[in-house]
Amino acid sequence: MRTGQDVIRIDRGAREVEVRDLAQGRTYRESYDKLVLCPGAEPVRPPIPGADDPRVDVLRNIPDMDRIIAQLDKGATSAVIVGGSYIGLELTEAFRARGLATTVVERTERLMPWLDPEMTRILDYHVATHEVDLRLGTSATAVRHGEDGRLVVDLSDGTSVEADVVVMAAGARPNVDLARDAGLEIGPRDGIVVDAQMRTSAPDILAAGDAVETAHLLTGEPVPSMLAGPANREGRIAADTIADREDVGGYRGTQGTAVVKVFEMTAGGTGLTETELRAAGMDFRKVYTHQNGHAAYYPGTAPLFLKVLFDPAGGKLLGAQVLGWDGVDKRIDVLAVALRAGMTVFDLELAYAPPYGAAKDPVNMAGFLGSNLLRGDIALWYPEDYPGCAARVTILDVRTPAEYEAWHIPGAVLLPYTELRQRLDEVPRDRPVYTYCRSGFRSYIAYCVLRQNGWDEVAFLAGGMMTYHGYHMTPLAVGNGGMPMVAHAEDQLAQRPGALEHI
Amino acid sequence: MRTGQDVIRIDRGAREVEVRDLAQGRTYRESYDKLVLCPGAEPVRPPIPGADDPRVDVLRNIPDMDRIIAQLDKGATSAVIVGGSYIGLELTEAFRARGLATTVVERTERLMPWLDPEMTRILDYHVATHEVDLRLGTSATAVRHGEDGRLVVDLSDGTSVEADVVVMAAGARPNVDLARDAGLEIGPRDGIVVDAQMRTSAPDILAAGDAVETAHLLTGEPVPSMLAGPANREGRIAADTIADREDVGGYRGTQGTAVVKVFEMTAGGTGLTETELRAAGMDFRKVYTHQNGHAAYYPGTAPLFLKVLFDPAGGKLLGAQVLGWDGVDKRIDVLAVALRAGMTVFDLELAYAPPYGAAKDPVNMAGFLGSNLLRGDIALWYPEDYPGCAARVTILDVRTPAEYEAWHIPGAVLLPYTELRQRLDEVPRDRPVYTYCRSGFRSYIAYCVLRQNGWDEVAFLAGGMMTYHGYHMTPLAVGNGGMPMVAHAEDQLAQRPGALEHI
Secondary structure, three states, X not given: OOOOEEEEEXXXXXXXXXXXXXXXXXXXXXXXXXXXXXXXXXXXXOOOOOOOOOOEEXXXXXXXXXXXXXXXXXXXXXXXXXXXXXXXXXXXXXXXXXXXXXXXEEOOOOOOOOOOHHHHHHHHHHHHHOOEEEEEOOOEEEEEEOHHHOEEEEEOOOOEEEEOEEEEOOOEEEOOHHHHHXXXXXXXXXXXXXXXXXXXXXXXXEEOOOOEEEEXXXXXXXXXXXXXXXXXXHHHHHHHHHOOOHHHOOOOOEOOOXXXXXOOEEEXXXXXXXXXXXXXXXXXXXXXXXXXOOOXXXXXXXXXXXEEEEOOOOOEEEEEEEEEOOOHHHHHHHHHHHHHOOOEOOOOOOOOOOOOOOOOOHHHHHHHHHHHHHOOOOOEEOHHHOOOOOOOOEEEEOOOHHHHHHOOOOOOEEOOHHHOHHHHHHOOOOOOEEEEOOOOHHHHXXXXXXXXXXXXXXXXXXXXXXXXXXXXXXXXXXXXXXXXXXXXXXXXXXXXXXXXXXX | OOOOEEEEEEEOOOXXXXXXXXXXXXXXXXXXXXXXXXXXXXXXXXXXXXXXXXXXXXXXXXXXXXXXXXXXXXXXOEEEEEOOOHHHHHHHXXXXXXXXXXXXXXXXXXXXXXXXXXXXXXXXXHHHHOOEEEEEOOOEEEEEEOHHHOXXXXXXXXXXXXXXXXXXXXXXXXXXXXXXXXXXXXXXXXXXXXXXXXXXXXXXXXXXXXXXXXXXXXXXXXXXXXXXXXHHHHHHHHHHHHOXXXXXXXXXXXXOOEEEEEOOEEEEEEEOOHHXXXXXXXXXXXXXXOOEOOOOOOOOOOEOEEEEEEOOOOOEEEEEEEEEOOOHHHHHHHHHHHHXXXXXXXXXXXXXXXXOOOOOOHHHHHHHHHXXXXXXOOOEEOHHHOOHHHHOXXXXXXXXXXXXXXXXOOOOEEOOXXXXXXXXXXXXXXXXXXXXXXXXXXXXXXXXHHHHOOOOOEEEEOOHHHHHHHHHOOOXXXXXXXXXXXXXXXXXXXXXXXXXXXX
16 A cells, blocks of 8 residues: 555556655656556536635545635635535535535526426525525636635626635546546546446556446446445456456446435435436436425424436336435435336335335335326326416416415416315316316316316326426415425424425 | 224125114115225234223224323323334333333343344343333233222233333234125235235225235235335225226235334334244345444444345345434335345445445445355354354454453454454464454454465354344443443444444
8 A cells, every 4th residue: 555656657568657656756667467547536626717726625535624624713704615516515504504604606597406407496495595695597707816815706797706715616527637648548428438347448457436437327328427336336346357256247337326415405316317318318207296204293304305207118217306304315215226126116115104204105106106197097297388388278276275376377277176076167178277286186186076077188287386386486485374385394394393284 | 985884794795784883873784896895903902811901001093192192191100011012112212202110011032023133132222221121021911900090010020010001012913803704715814815906805805904914025925014005005906906907016015114213223124034034944145234324424323233134046135124323214215125126235236425324335335245245255154153163163353452351252262353464373273263343344354364364264253243242142342442332322422423433
């Protein structure tokens, strides 16, 4: 184990590496039978003036962390974080916990842009409630030195933010210089190309970890795999390959399972997003559920925002995204294993105890809903169908008058589902009817009532208002009693545990 | 929807049921095309004098709960619970939270007897630390009225316990009287026999829920299925059958996934236990891991006690049991889905973020360990091999002298793994060497050192002392620094979050 030694060149012909001893300053050569490259990745600094100023931080390793903490300990009171994904949000939480005024600059319109757009808005809202200054749809254009030793970050909207600490959390790129210089193949995602046994394009050179790209489990396309779990597995496989143990099987594809804690919320996903499925031209169906994280009568739960994507033919899982307060990581892992196993929406079923789930678990319910959809037992309409559908269909808001007044889809007609059977004559028969409610339960009942009374073209809104608001970025005032939805959930958690309504 | 109506007889010939209207006192008949029996189960009262005294409670439904709460509200200060499984332990936690002096009487030698013996001892210890008077290996023999309106429970060891509240939590039995009277087939587990479409032995009569028995996913043998998740699924299937929707597939077997919260700990399992596998004559291999519930540097974690059972041929999962503090329910559900999908120990892989897991997640590690075992890369010995093995092998304790002094396996020789390479000449070469440590990590390193130095017959103790103590019920003094293990874990959780050692 030689530390402080920098391999600066690979001599493939001689099977040797050239090594610089950083302490001694000398350079020497070392031979190899097999060579394994695990150079990892390094944080991206955006190509803007000042981004590589030594005062501008990145967070990749423990020395980075120590440096940032040292700045905080010197009395920093404000921070700008450029990037609103994993590292950016984990830093945001840590900075707010230390009381720093924190600004997050994210060039896309939303946090966690690797999730589908309609899923992330609740996260934006949650982060904002923690007094974070969110600058979405905004890029940093320069970092300069300001007064009193502070830094100034100039933004694409013409404004500037002053802060004691500036961190670039804009992603990472594989360290491939050594591999490229040695003539190894670098892939379309800028990672070292390896086969399932972790062999590079050169004989006797293997690679593993953040520097490689691997095949996606579902598409077969090369993807970066900068996650600790796959990295551990790749390391094992590389060792097996070196030891001529290829019989034990190679790397079986990256599925991109990830989870992040963001203050009290958790968000994550596995498999492909809808965005990725569309880009790949793959056919899919989707359902949303908003069941509680565990039994409503057991304290400390709130609705989970769950999206499941699956194959229209056999229902095979293609992807899932989960946001919520309790039990998010479990649902992600369960769906990840189910997806890995090639399971379908017909297969989902979890253990149940009140503190940990519900007989109608979010995952089970997504399975039921997906099954119903594939069997033609239900018809769904989606937020993206509006406003296109408005001229063609009757949109029926089946919630309460109070909810309708708080906010409703423009053009929607109020007809509470409890009164529907008595007021069927008010529903036009000459056009399709699209029902909606808060989460999809009441609108499903309305759907059934209409179907049983002769309406053929009926659909209910997938995920209800809870998903609609995320997609259309309309006001979030859809909680019971007209409270903003997230505030409502958190208020309930704090004051009346277990009292959250499902419908 | 008719409530307060008791179906007292099924007339299969006439396709009618005889119904007693409880409020009116009259009896009437109602016809059916299809009949679905969902009579559920009722709590077992042990056949001992006084068990059916109206002052003796059971807990099955909300009226039961209300009755118990009413007793507490009248000033009850003590309780006896007969039964140390799900309901008994949930009640124990609730009673202790209300400050009641609580005695648990369990006729087997351990709590949660549906788990394997070596797994449950830590649970006994944990419950005892909450000042619960545990009477294991003890039966209630009678309940009588004592002084001051209290009840007295006589026990098989000749002692008696006085209490204000006595609850029988000794399991439940299917309500099959109506079905039996109608001549429907009742199975060997005392449940109504149904096929995968929930049809009973009689045409046009279906049954679902706690009253039926279903085929076990792995053995095909009939098993009770008194769990909410399967009950929900069975209800859906029964409805599909009635609606001639048998194309959608029937019930695919019960795997018995269950989880229970016991104070700060959680315990559960899925599939078959070792006890059940042995009873069924099925071949299996097993591994134990004791990784933390999530990354050790992130606050609030402790070791998970994980046992995974799998097929010796292909590694297919047969069962898993998990006990611990954080993340237990997730691991159970993940392993349940993996088992349901027919996955093997070679397939296990989870999402990772420090608050929710680790790159070397307990489940991943169990997969790695199981893979190594099946590939012959490691050899394990098990607690049950002692004392039989003692005459034949050298038992090497590779922990620290302090740990050895606190407690060690009788006859074991101390040789810390850090000194092993220097002291190889002290290890006999004429007999197998069995190494052990606290959890299996240091003893694995010692195993490797010995194998690489010419010892052919070496094995390390599966699960280390953490499993050994559970099996042999020896002192739990194996935490770092000689503290009792569970107390050590909880002390660490409270005082130095994240500081728990893996090894």
